[in-house]
Amino acid sequence: GAVVSQHPSRVICKSGTSVKIECRSLDFQATTMFWYRQFPKQSLMLMATSNEGSKATYEQGVEKDKFLINHASLTLSTLTVTSAHPEDSSFYICSANREGEASPLHFGNGTRLTVT
Amino acid sequence: GQNIDQPTEMTATEGAIVQINCTYQTSGFNGLFWYQQHAGEAPTFLSYNVLDGLEEKGRFSSFLSRSKGYSYLLLKELQMKDSASYLCAAMDSNYQLIWGAGTKLIIKP
Numbered sequence: 001g002a003v004v005s006q007h008p009s010r011v012i013c014k015s016g017t018s019v020k021i022e023c024r025s026l027d028f029q030a031t032t033m034f035w036y037r038q039f040p041k042q043s044l045m046l047m048a049t050s051n052e053g054s055k056a057t058y059e060q061g062v063e064k065d066k067f068l069i070n071h072a073s074l075t076l077s078t079l080t081v082t083s084a085h086p087e088d089s090s091f092y093i094c095s096a097n098r099e100g101e102a103s104p105l106h107f108g109n110g111t112r113l114t115v116t
Numbered sequence: 117g118q119n120i121d122q123p124t125e126m127t128a129t130e131g132a133i134v135q136i137n138c139t140y141q142t143s144g145f146n147g148l149f150w151y152q153q154h155a156g157e158a159p160t161f162l163s164y165n166v167l168d169g170l171e172e173k174g175r176f177s178s179f180l181s182r183s184k185g186y187s188y189l190l191l192k193e194l195q196m197k198d199s200a201s202y203l204c205a206a207m208d209s210n211y212q213l214i215w216g217a218g219t220k221l222i223i224k225p
Contacts, residue, residue, distance in 0.1 A: 006158075044215050
């Protein structure tokens with residue numbers, strides 16, 4: 001169990017446009033989901049914690065107005081990269097686990113964003 | 117502060133054994149995770165330790181010493197497909213994961 005689906009897997013967009021990435025927990029309810037960004041040859045960097053029914057909690061240095069997170073239901077969180085710039089090109093990964101448990105964090109397959 | 121340390125890169129030979137070490141410092145502790153990440157892919161869960169000792173799962177084993185803040189991942193009978201990055205992550209008292217930078221493992225024939 002604990003499958004997380006992320007869509008799209010790859011997206012190319014032009015500078016100034018917005019891109020939405022979806023993250024779904026398929027076989028469990030996730031009141032909390034996590035969004036990570038990973039640059040080449042670097043480790044995962046937590047961007048924000050997405051909370052169902054409330055505002056996301058952003059890590060220091062992450063612009064909340066640029067990276068909009070909406071956790072509309074217990075199984076869906078979305079990350080929208082607004083007014084994308086080439087420096088936003090990265091690998092974005094969502095994850096979730098059964099809240100309040102020391103259970104493995106299960107990851108979506110990631111989204112490779114390229115901004116031209 | 118909270119911190120995870122693991123080697124940046126290791127090289128091993130196909131068929132051999134390799135041990136990847138990880139030391140951690142966290143506010144509280146709810147377990148130590150190991151993940152495998154192939155280039156361009158998301159991490160996949162390998163193991164979880166919360167009690168001291170060795171957990172064996174096929175060719176992979178993971179060890180934990182809570183008193184030393186130390187863990188290792190042991191890979192036996194290495195195969196070329198084991199070439200990947202191995203991420204160590206410790207869960208703190210708030211169930212938040214603190215990630216290491218990952219160890220890139222290169223397997224040579």
